[in-house]
Amino acid sequence: MSYFIQNLRRFAGELLEDPVGGPARVAAALKVKWKTGLEQALGSSGMGRRLAARYRGRGVVLMFHEIHDDVEGNLRMGCSPEQLRMVLAALRAESRDIVTPDEAVKRLADPQAGDFAVLTFDDGYRDNRTMALPILEEFSAPMTMFVPTGMVTREVYAWWLGLRALFQRGDEVEIEAMERRFTLADAPSRNAALRQIGLWIGTDRARAEALNPTFARHAISIPALVDKVAMDEREIRSFADHPLVTIGGHTTTHTFLSGLDDAAAYRDINDNKLYLENLLDRPVRHFAYPYGTEGACGKREAEYVKAAGFETGFTTRSGHLFPAHLSTPCLMPREDAGFAHMSNSQLANRLSGARRALVTKFGDPVAGLR
Template identity: 30%
Template sequence: MSDLFTSLETAFVNKLISLFSPSGKYARLSIVLYHSISPEPDELLSEQEDVAIFDTHIRFLSSHFNILPLHEAIQRLQDGTLPSRAVCITFDDGYANNAEVALPVLQKYNATATFFIAAAYINGGMMWNDKVIELIRHAPGKLLDLNEIGFGKHDIGSLEQRQKTLFALINKFKYLPHEEKYAQLEKLCHLIPVTLSENMMMTADQIRKLHHAGMEIGGHTISHPILARTDNEVAYTEIKNGKKLLEDIIQAPVRLFAYPNGKPRQDYLPEHVAMLKEIGFEGAVSTAWGAANNHADIYQLPRFTPWDKNRIRFLMRMVQNMFRTTNTC
């Protein structure tokens, strides 16, 4: 009886969501975004998804939405053949735990996803923000003196203070010019002499593992620069060479792209959209919230991350996102 009630409830909820996300020419495509999926909750990064939260999300999505490969969804959006409640799952950056922790969950629910990978960090690299995170996580003592690099003194005696320091430093580093950012990061590493992990990001074998499991691999530049603050020639090389490096690994075309950081007009500009078309990408995703309709620019598709653990709230947030105005360049 309980199983029958659950089936009827699921059917009712799905029918309700279909009213907001119908099939055909009035369809809306929701694309969800994840980054690192840790095996356990991270006390320092309290908002980061762990495997239990991710499993909950994929269970909700597989029960109430039609999960499609992103490349297929883009084509069907254009053709007017998208099913109701269409959703795609994406990951940015290329964390090793995507292959080792997230992939088994996706396979458990027979779900597919697209992984956008910054090629410079394959086989032992670490992104700048992760270096800052791990340095602050392991910094000894209760006071962090960064006056030497112009970042002041910070209390880190409590978890809350350490989190506050971390977010302040991330914001300082985020939009520094590329060379200055890495020069300052090098100095920060000398000021906080801790050993950093060498296996945070994917190896080439893990990328091939995802590809062979039926997942799609997408481009995300080489070193994840803010394209809007990068010389056009350098930006073009970052996009094109990142694509080629991934294609050499999987021996297959890399057709889709995710803009680093991804905010239209802030992190990327119209000239970068034009670059993708010239280089041969067939679609791209931003981090502007919203859902795509048949008028959407397939080179600036919106994405967002639902964070609720409660099923009803999760589904309400998914529906609410369908009506957000999509920002583009």
Template identity: 40%
Template sequence: MRAAVKAGLTLAVHRSGLASALSRRYGGAGTIFMLHSVVENGAFYPDRGLRCPTAQLDAILTMLRRRGIALVSLDEAVSRLRDPRPGRFASFTFDDGFDDNLSRALPVMERHGAPFTVYVATGMITGDLDAWWLGLAALIRSRDVIALPDGTAFACNDAPSKVAAFDAIERAIHRRYELLPAIRDMIAAAGLDLPGLVRAEGLTLERLRRLAEHPLATIGAHGTTHINLARAPEDVAREEMAANRAFLEAAIGRPVRHFAYPFGNARACGPREERLAEAVGFETAVTTRHGAVFPDHLHHLYALPRESLSVHDTPHTVACKLSGFYRAVYSRLGAPVSHLGSDAAGDRP
């Protein structure tokens, strides 16, 4: 229902011309897009909001090319903020370090000559990632009913209800991170091997190096174990960033200059984490908050907004994201549009 309402709204906004009108105020210089896993067309995943089919990624890139939007690396995006030029740009980023970023995303990006950044968590390679969302998806796959500790139950006996259950539980966790220990206990009690699930989907060291060698790819950092940095002591948050950067630089033999905050919403990163990212030596850091990027973001390079892309997106939702529609919707009246994006949908891992 949520997806249907959203699709109908974005279709109306796009066709009415409102998206184009908003873009003059909210569209900025360009958009940084966020993806996670890229999957085969037609494959089913309960966590489908974290997955983008290859055909859909191809269609989005085709659409951007037809609209005359330049597909640029993250470094080029920052350069264009410093030295503005005609036309808008799009930069693509992929979080976590899924192996399918190499096996499925890369061939699509190659066809379009589209640079991209992959933010890799150390634990995605070692199996130590706190990837509770993968465990939750596996749990939902195996059950017809999921009950939370507070007694809330979710029927999940078919594909649509499994997707709905995952989305509802994920939203509940991001509202109350105190639920996570119980979710982890449920995953363990079901006998699910979380490190095994991570290793099955994550890059290996060899595959990471192969990806890093590709001229279109940039490797960024995403923390050691993908914890909520804002809820961690400062020394732990700093070590999550610094150790991850050191691990990746040793693995690929080149500097790692860009960082993505795990979860990336206002409850997971803020001014302290921005200061830490700069102190550790990163040149940029991205959030999951809505919004385009503006020249003013040169003063906020450790709080860059992004727009997510997944199986839920249509040409109309992409057009709305390019125009800054979601930023406009979630902005408080009178908030400066050239500053930071909103936090209304920054809940994806």
């Protein structure tokens, strides 16, 4: 009940603070909460598994980012070690083998092969080694880490890390580019503000870069933040030598590929592959789009991923893997399992296929082919 009252107060504050834009934001928030409630109901009742029978594929690719103990202190960017362990236990209970992307492709082509899951971790965070790897070792579970060049060289414009640092500093923040002032009274208001800024940015690189003056005014150094959380070249080389680890590509600049012209988009993909292969002295065969929604990547980007020599490309579009995906291996879906805090019901829906059914309103089970 207290959580319900908190939300009512926050929505009322939104309306008073911004009578023009507030109603739209409140409506969007209520829509999200309605969808979350429906997802919880389906997962907890078992109805989701029955409704999603046609959405359950041979495999499922799960996406994570940061793994850390202080989930709330880090504004729910990433998830806890306990959540990762929960996911691994659920996969074991479902008798899904945890495999590499190479093995996943082989199994999709083999009707007799068992069901499987692939664990992917984006961006090259240091805690993937210190926090996630020991848990993966407990389960003998392989993982693939998709690494952008700029995270390793400290040249990436990690605006999301800048926002987190900004929101951790005070109880009120002005985002000049949005002409908005956010009151950050508690964790829900901080998380809501982050969502609003993310929706405002969308897939617009210019809007993300428009946050730079705000970061500068608060003396926030993006390279310093990246250096604090991301592996460097020495760490990446050492990590890649672990028998459970596969390193994949994730572009050079971690930008919205759809916003680049043809030459720049291909270069951002290809140069990352060359950089990682030179650093690791081995082939890098798999790729993930840094922003994998339909507005951020599509057929053009998939062609560039293929032309660069990658064998697979993973989006962030909800769905399981089916043999049909072998015809478009550079547009394979992933399910987000690394957001905080994921309930047992939400995890069940991702593993059953019910999440895809909800997202598409019971549309095409096979994601990413168009």
